[in-house]
Amino acid sequence: MAPILCVGTVGLDTVETPFGRVDEALGGSAAYFAAAASLHAPVQLVSVVGEDFPQEHRTLLAQKADIEGLETLPGRCFRWSGRYHFDMNQRDTLDTQLNVLAEFNPKLPESYRDAEYVFLANVDPVLQLRVLEQSRGAKLTMLDSMNFWISSAREALTDVIRRVDIVMMNEEEVRQYADTSNLLKGARQIIALGPKTLIIKKGEYGAVLFQRNEQEGRDQFFYCPAYPLEDVKDPTGAGDSFAGGFLGYLAGAGDMSMAHLRRALVFGSAVASFTVEDFSVRRLATLTGDELRQRYRDFRELTYFDEV
């Protein structure tokens, strides 16, 4: 089965929510992505950690991904600390220590360069470009970013957007990048740069997949809601595991038709709904394919209606 190359962060997260707290738990975009995508296809991970990266975290990561590309640099791990409030859509970053992440310069091991599926998690777009330059086998590339890069590295980010197949942003990022309050106009603007597909994340309201057929002048949408959960313990990593479920499913299926893109979006939403049930990657660490497929069926139950 075609492996997925994932380039992103691995670090130590200290997170507090109304439902508890973890200290220096395994975190980072690449960790969440790998834990989710590995349910569908093998993952090749590129990231950087410090010498203080705990062995138990390394062992867990190695169960989910090929970690030949996980570089250990002198110094301390990337650390992030945040607090969520009762409204889990709001969070405060309490502390960010880049540490070894400041020296991250992704180098793809030879065996990674033929990966057909490539996920560029939210890192400096200059680094994302370097990954694309080293990646000779890529046939489906997907990009995540954030408000910080939109304002501070817009030009480089635009270069990456022009070169990938799928862009993933949240609503506010689409509005910010396209400088419009109209989400649909913003979406068209991003698609006009080159990507075939835009995925717009709407947090607790789910996600939308957007394509545009310029010849027919027609927009195409697919909407998948978030799963209604009674207790969200920790929203950290929802977006990265969503991306892992999405791209993982496509890599496993080896098919990029609209029917498969729809399924992929649901698998992404399904795995994200497990992620938030516990802190860090705990729930993903034990999640089975059967549980995931049952949640997929639950999503169908949630959204299905027949023809009239």
Place this chain on the structure above:
Amino acid sequence: MAPILCVGTVGLDTVETPFGRVDEALGGSAAYFAAAASLHAPVQLVSVVGEDFPQEHRTLLAQKADIEGLETLPGRCFRWSGRYHFDMNQRDTLDTQLNVLAEFNPKLPESYRDAEYVFLANVDPVLQLRVLEQSRGAKLTMLDSMNFWISSAREALTDVIRRVDIVMMNEEEVRQYADTSNLLKGARQIIALGPKTLIIKKGEYGAVLFQRNEQEGRDQFFYCPAYPLEDVKDPTGAGDSFAGGFLGYLAGAGDMSMAHLRRALVFGSAVASFTVEDFSVRRLATLTGDELRQRYRDFRELTYFDEV
């Protein structure tokens, strides 16, 4: 086909949005409900207007509903004036003049008392109770309300909730009524009072239908997103026409199975997506069944994914 009794407001709306403005246009919950529901089933309207109610508005209403129950009282019509901002989810009420609405005391014409489908639009819950007392044929009753009654007439509102089959609220109202930030817990609390079904409106994010099977300890959800529109001209009346499309479909189908409730929610969302395309009830006035069914199919295209 079984008629639907609708009790609510009819008035004159002055509305300003970034896309234009109307002065003293036909408005009110009963007007929007009737315009939407009449695409599926006959509507019997109960409301009150003043002597200054324009003949053209009366003529339009009479095309959409039986208006024997539209009382004309000495004095001026209910008037509402509001302004929407670029973010169409925000609106300021500039002026509210109750006028004859302050003396509204719904009296059902004899021919209305056997109506099987009853919609209690957002009015004083004390009046809603009086309607239920006069309504002897009701087999499916649906309630709308608002934050004002939750805080100022909680006891009477709770009485109405206990007596209806379907409650419709927006997210904030569920949280406010149930005094919890957890929407699912709030939904269960409302259902525990007696209604079989709760519809939670999420504005631009669509709507959820919620039921609970206490014996099996199982929640049942159906989610329908809002239709992605490029230009929303005026969101006024979206909720009332949504209710009209929903209850109208059920009355037309004469079936309240879950499969039909799902369809009804989609028809409600579909008609609301037309409502907001123009000011007042303009778009609804000319909307055809064919256009509505095409939008229903567009909703299916928007949300459908197959089994795996």
